[in-house]
Amino acid sequence: MKLGSQDLKDLAVGAAFLGTGGGGDPYIGRQMVQKCLDDGLTVELVDPDTLDDDALVIPTAMMGAPTVLVEKLPSGEEAILSLKRLEKRLGKTATHTMPIEVGGINSTIPLLVGARMGLPIVDGDGMGRAFPELQMETFGVYGVSGCPMAVSNEWGDCTLIEARSNEMMEWLSRGVAIRMGGAAYIAEYAMSGAEVKRTAVPRTLSLAIQVGRVLREAKANHQSPFEALLAFMPKTLYSFATIIYSGKIADLQRETRNGFSMGRAKIEGFGAYDGVMDIEIQNENLIARVNGKVRAIVPDLICIMDSETAEPITTEMLRYGQRVTVISVSVPEMMRTPEALSVFGPKCFGLDEPYTKIEELSA
Amino acid sequence: MKLGSQDLKDLAVGAAFLGTGGGGDPYIGRQMVQKCLDDGLTVELVDPDTLDDDALVIPTAMMGAPTVLVEKLPSGEEAILSLKRLEKRLGKTATHTMPIEVGGINSTIPLLVGARMGLPIVDGDGMGRAFPELQMETFGVYGVSGCPMAVSNEWGDCTLIEARSNEMMEWLSRGVAIRMGGAAYIAEYAMSGAEVKRTAVPRTLSLAIQVGRVLREAKANHQSPFEALLAFMPKTLYSFATIIYSGKIADLQRETRNGFSMGRAKIEGFGAYDGVMDIEIQNENLIARVNGKVRAIVPDLICIMDSETAEPITTEMLRYGQRVTVISVSVPEMMRTPEALSVFGPKCFGLDEPYTKIEELSA
Structure with missing residues (x-):
């Protein structure tokens, strides 16, 4: 191709x-x-x-x-x-x-x-x-x-x-x-x-291209890009996707330490989303908690997106006051085996919480 | 050999x-x-x-x-x-x-x-x-x-x-x-x-062996190892050697930073040696000052030796209270050229003082 x-x-x-x-x-x-x-x-x-x-x-x-x-x-x-x-x-x-x-x-x-x-x-x-x-x-x-x-x-x-x-x-x-x-x-x-x-x-490169296309075409057709995305993901190896939070960036801590971008983001919930979501970051979003309770955890995906444009926001582009929607997505099974979790599961990032699949956390 | x-x-x-x-x-x-x-x-x-x-x-x-x-x-x-x-x-x-x-x-x-x-x-x-x-x-x-x-x-x-x-x-x-x-x-x-x-x-390895031998034989013959050393050095490429200080280690600062042993030693003078000698260290002894005045400076040698045994003391073996004699020695001419000083002269260690030969500083 x-x-x-x-x-x-x-x-x-x-x-x-x-x-x-x-x-x-x-x-x-x-x-x-x-x-x-x-x-x-x-x-x-x-x-x-x-x-x-x-x-x-x-x-x-x-x-x-x-x-x-x-x-x-x-x-x-x-x-x-x-x-x-x-x-x-x-x-x-x-x-x-x-x-x-x-x-x-x-x-x-x-x-x-x-x-x-x-x-x-x-x-x-x-x-x-x-x-x-x-x-x-x-x-x-x-x-x-x-x-x-x-x-x-x-x-x-x-x-x-x-x-x-x-x-x-x-x-x-x-x-x-x-x-x-x-x-x-x-x-x-x-x-x-x-x-x-x-x-x-x-096939993750072609998957990324498809994700971009789904979001773009939904917006062009005046449909909800979030709904289009949630409808598309089950057709892929990343078969479970769900919105876990929506709100406003209320606090950001970021620093470059030991060669990494380390930090955390706090999101104040809107509407149905009570409390505050706290996301820990080491280059990537590692864990999302609401009032201390885990809502998604590495290696499952935690994606912060602009609530209006549905643009994914990378760590270094997060800004105070942004209105965001947080989506979590399951990763393929080969990334959830004990061997895989021993290399990139929560413990590998110093997190105390055990890995729990996003499907279970959302049940 | x-x-x-x-x-x-x-x-x-x-x-x-x-x-x-x-x-x-x-x-x-x-x-x-x-x-x-x-x-x-x-x-x-x-x-x-x-x-x-x-x-x-x-x-x-x-x-x-x-x-x-x-x-x-x-x-x-x-x-x-x-x-x-x-x-x-x-x-x-x-x-x-x-x-x-x-x-x-x-x-x-x-x-x-x-x-x-x-x-x-x-x-x-x-x-x-x-x-x-x-x-x-x-x-x-x-x-x-x-x-x-x-x-x-x-x-x-x-x-x-x-x-x-x-x-x-x-x-x-x-x-x-x-x-x-x-x-x-x-x-x-x-x-x-x-x-x-x-x-x-x-021929610096054989020189080092000779230096060790001169000190050892002097001690075995109940002669002053310092005098023997000062008499020997002029026969080598390191032709000028002199005692620049004698006293007691009064203060030591050492830390391992950025992969180096950094520090300074203060020596309180004995007898004819007034005041305090301050030696700055980056793994090696870089500069010796007495009451702020330079007495020896890199790349010339600054050697701290035990006053009784004439054993050279490496940075990490310096201890509070040791009685020491400090000897400075000229380095070979190929180490004193402008090209050489641009690579390992005082400026390369962040020292403000210009290089001055130990012969001149001792004149």
Whole structure:
């Protein structure tokens, strides 16, 4: 599937939605890929099921605090440098690139790399959403090593990391990304086509495009975009979606700490929504509580959207006084197994509450 | 020259002296190399002038805060892993290893690597003393790139750094070393025999052994070790040596910050030494002032020694109440050029005072 300008616009919206607040500003990523289309380059998505087992897929991404990215735009060459460095290390040439996460800018960095290098992009990712840390990948949950990993910046500095575990890879590369200025560009989890088919969350890029399209078409047809979205999600792997809150942003705390955007948002309820919703953030929205009671918890999606425009709002774009609607969505079953929850369940974020499916919390 | 047990003991003392407070506890390094001798391995020093121009010399070292090293002993495999990783990257096999600095443990890590790998060790180094940062090398001053550089820890985690400059290499690798637990083991400044001859401070390992021997023999002969040392130094490249102070440690401030041991020591003068000497430390002793007036300044050596035993005292072994004698020594001319001072002169440590040779300060 070759992507056009409208697909990119829809993708930016849908990826911001699936990013659950994280993954960076989708506008920046879209502009970079649009420039590739303007230059006559091709952005081609391929279904993971069509991959040869011995394809060499090298995912590419930005790592760092999205709050930094807004002030320090990438040229696109950074991630290409990382991919090429990894090819050199492996002594092989990549046949494809793909996203490690489907949120925000990281759904577009691989499109940029693919367009510039003439590589097709696998339609899928390793998080099925956005997560703040690099070991939080279904790739790793199901046995793929993140290393060797390359980390590059806009000056051509490059670091190759070969760590004993994906957790240590995250720890070391985060230190490098911080010292590269808070945002760096990476290639990691190089794997075969067979491994992609076994470990990736499939078809999340095309899902993001569909989410964007559903919202756009509903608005164009003067229908409720929220109702359209809630009607669409059950047709996907993300089969349960519900509105968990609606209100006004009453308080925001945000800081860039240890290379992450950390914070919390308080939402004062409107109408049927009593009390105050409190959302904890580490790049992404992790847990939503109302008066202390859990309403949705990671890894299920917690998406804050503008109540009027139905635009997803990323963490760094939250503002005091915004009227928002919070939607929670179930993640695919491969992200809810004990192995998966041991890598990106609530405990991994220091949360005391156990994981409870959004279906149960909404029952 | 094959080193024996007595050489190692003398080296530990002499390297602590040349380390000017830094470089880590020499006792630990000596024990590790002694174990190699006990195992029947050979520690062979070779004179830099005998190197083939196309030899491949890969220096090895510990990086991190010496205060951490005391609590986290290396196995010796860490630096070997880094050297091997660099060989793999270069596609060539090392013919020699050598020290990057002659202070404390870093004069012994290459001996350990050399003994275990069967490589001769070049008698020389890249600092002519100890310095806290990796760009502070005569290798780099005279045109050798520190990268590619390998950084490893005791768990087999390895990071390969390819940075645009030796300063950026230091910055990125320091971040990695901090995240590896505050101490890591490195291979860097891989270079040819011709480059070693052009850029290294020559024969500093054998010098350190001689310094240790001079102090030991003076004590055995009931002579003043200080007088013996002051009489010996003019026969070397470090041609000017003088006692600049004597007194009692009256105050110590030390902390491990940003991966360095930072601090200051105050010494209350005895006898002819009026007032208070204040010594500023970043791993090494950087500047000594008496009542605000500079008495010695980096890169000249500032060595704090036990007044009774004439043992050099490294930064982390300084204690309140110790009676100490402070000696300053001129460094070789290749370390006093404008190029050299631009890399490791006073300004590089944030000191306002200009570099003034110890000969002039003592005139």
